[in-house]
Structures are given as structure tokens and as C-alpha cells.
Amino acid sequence: MIESTRVPATRQSLVADLRALGLETGDIVVVHSSLSALGWVVGGAQTVVEALLEAVGPTGTLVMPTHSGFLTDPANWQNPPVPESWIETIRSNMPAFDADLTPTRGMGQIVECFRHHRDTRRSDHPTASFAGQGPAAERIVASHPLAPELGESSPLGQLYELDAKVLLLGVTHANNTSLHLAEYRADWPGKGLHRRGAPVLVDGRREWVCYDDVDLDKGDFAEIGDAFAASGRERTGPVGAGVGRLCAQREIVDFAVDWIPAHRTGPAGPLTN
Numbered sequence: 001m002i003e004s005t006r007v008p009a010t011r012q013s014l015v016a017d018l019r020a021l022g023l024e025t026g027d028i029v030v031v032h033s034s035l036s037a038l039g040w041v042v043g044g045a046q047t048v049v050e051a052l053l054e055a056v057g058p059t060g061t062l063v064m065p066t067h068s069g070f071l072t073d074p075a076n077w078q079n080p081p082v083p084e085s086w087i088e089t090i091r092s093n094m095p096a097f098d099a100d101l102t103p104t105r106g107m108g109q110i111v112e113c114f115r116h117h118r119d120t121r122r123s124d125h126p127t128a129s130f131a132g133q134g135p136a137a138e139r140i141v142a143s144h145p146l147a148p149e150l151g152e153s154s155p156l157g158q159l160y161e162l163d164a165k166v167l168l169l170g171v172t173h174a175n176n177t178s179l180h181l182a183e184y185r186a187d188w189p190g191k192g193l194h195r196r197g198a199p200v201l202v203d204g205r206r207e208w209v210c211y212d213d214v215d216l217d218k219g220d221f222a223e224i225g226d227a228f229a230a231s232g233r234e235r236t237g238p239v240g241a242g243v244g245r246l247c248a249q250r251e252i253v254d255f256a257v258d259w260i261p262a263h264r265t266g267p268a269g270p271l272t273n
Contacts, residue, residue, distance in 0.1 A: 006039075008041065010047065014239065015054050017237065022235045027060045028159065030063040032171050032175045033111070034202075037242040038169060045108075057133075060134055064132075065130050066122055067105065068127055071127050072197065073195075074086065074128055097121070097124070111131075112247070126199065127149065127196075128144075130144070130155040146198075147196075147212060148213055151181065152181075156178055166248075168179055173221050173229075174225065178253055179225075179253070182256035182260060188264035194212070222229045233248070233255075
């Protein structure tokens with residue numbers, strides 16, 4: 001990392017990069033990130049979190065997805081699957097989701113650092129939680145139903161209503177969770193429901209609950225992002241040694257609602273956990 005980085009990024013340089021990209025004081029922004037893509041950062045993930053909080057300021061709100069896809073039905077696990085004889089043991093013993101304790105999976109170091117911040121609040125969903133900090137955080141994460149986990153009544157729906165921005169740090173729209181909101185709103189051939197299960201706390205007791213939700217598919221999100229960027233409604237610029245992408249969440253969600261039925265020709269695959 002040191003060898004491939006010309007100048008180390010600092011909190012001050014990252015704030016300057018974010019300002020140049022278009023992030024402003026008072027913004028509500030949902031962030032997807034890759035720490036390694038930003039080059040060598042003095043202080044690592046903590047510095048990035050502090051820079052993001054400084055960029056939006058005390059009147060802004062910072063949000064990140066804190067998904068924990070391992071709290072799912074082991075019968076559906078792949079790459080690798082578990083032996084069939086293990087399934088009931090896993091279902092019966094997997095700990096219930098705990099907003100303070102349950103780690104994220106595949107979300108990156110910046111997200112893990114942010115969720116541990118003393119002022120961060122996390123939504124109560126076993127697999128698709130979001131964490132937020134700032135004046136709008138309570139509204140965004142306070143209520144998060146099992147289903148629709150990424151639909152209108154989820155934090156993504158709240159972000160849409162609040163006219164939030166989407167910030168991609170070193171990643172592409174393949175990682176843009178907001179595009180799942182478009183999947184709930186759009187129709188395409190084969191759109192249907194998928195049975196899910198997860199361990200949750202019900203009146204203080206662990207229970208395995210099952211629920212039906214839209215069968216989501218992020219396989220074409222990068223293509224959607226490329227088409228959206230070509231429309232000229234996305235700003236790009238350097239953030240550290242990486243590339244930052246900034247856009248209005250409403251604009252890309254609305255764009256995807258039109259794009260999906262025009263380009264998807266078959267049933268979705270299950271949401272990768």
C-alpha cells in the first residue's frame with residue numbers, strides 16, 4: 001500500500017477532497033466504501049470516518065449500511081454450502097441479532113469503525129441494518145421492519161424522502177444498496193418473493209422467524225450505474241488515491257426504476273448473503 005501511494009491521505013486532505021467532490025455541510029449522505037482503494041490513509045478507517053463527519057458537519061447526517069448477511073437460513077448458503085446435518089444445529093444456536101454486538105459482513109473497515117462510534121445508532125434488522133449519526137439518524141434507523149428489508153419503510157425509503165446523497169468511496173454502483181429500493185418499485189419478468197429466515201429477539205427472547213420478501217438481484221447494478229453516469233448526473237473526483245462518486249439518491253433510484261423493466265428479461269437471483 002505504501003509503495004503504491006504517492007502521498008498519504010490525512011483527515012484534512014480527505015475533507016478537502018470530499019468538499020471538492022460536492023459534499024456539503026448539512027448533507028444527508030449514505031456511504032459505501034473501500035479503505036484500501038483510498039491508498040495509504042494516516043489513521044486508517046478512523047480518519048476516514050472523522051473526515052466524513054467533519055465534511056457533513058453537526059447539521060448533517062452520515063449513514064452506512066451495516067449488513068450482517070450471515071444471520072440467514074443456512075439451508076440457502078452457498079460457496080460453500082454447509083452439510084445438511086448441520087442446518088438445524090445452526091438454526092437453533094445462531095445468536096439473535098444485537099445492534100450493539102453483531103458484526104457486519106463484507107462491508108469493510110470504515111463501516112465497522114463507524115458502527116462502533118459512541119454517537120452512532122443502528123437499525124434493528126437481522127441482515128440488512130443501517131447505522132446513522134446526525135440530526136436525521138433517528139428518523140432513518142428507528143424503524144426497520146423485517147420486510148420489506150430494503151423497501152419503502154426501510155432506512156432506504158427514509159433516505160429517499162429526505163433527499164439524501166449517495167457517496168461511493170473507491171467502489172462502484174455495484175455496491176450501491178439504494179438501487180435495491182428501485183427493485184421494490186420496478187417490475188420485471190419473473191419478479192417474485194423469496195422465503196427468508198433469521199434469529200431475532202422477540203420480547204427479549206431469541207426466536208427464529210421466517211418472512212417473505214422481494215427476490216433481489218444486484219447483478220446488473222454496475223451496468224445501471226454506468227448508464228446513470230453517462231446521463232451526466234454523477235460527480236466524480238479523487239478522494240485520497242481512489243475515486244469518489246457522488247449523486248442524488250432520488251435521481252439514481254428514479255433512473256433505475258425506469259431502467260430495470262426495460263433491460264431485465266428474466267427472474268432475479270437471490271440476494272447474496
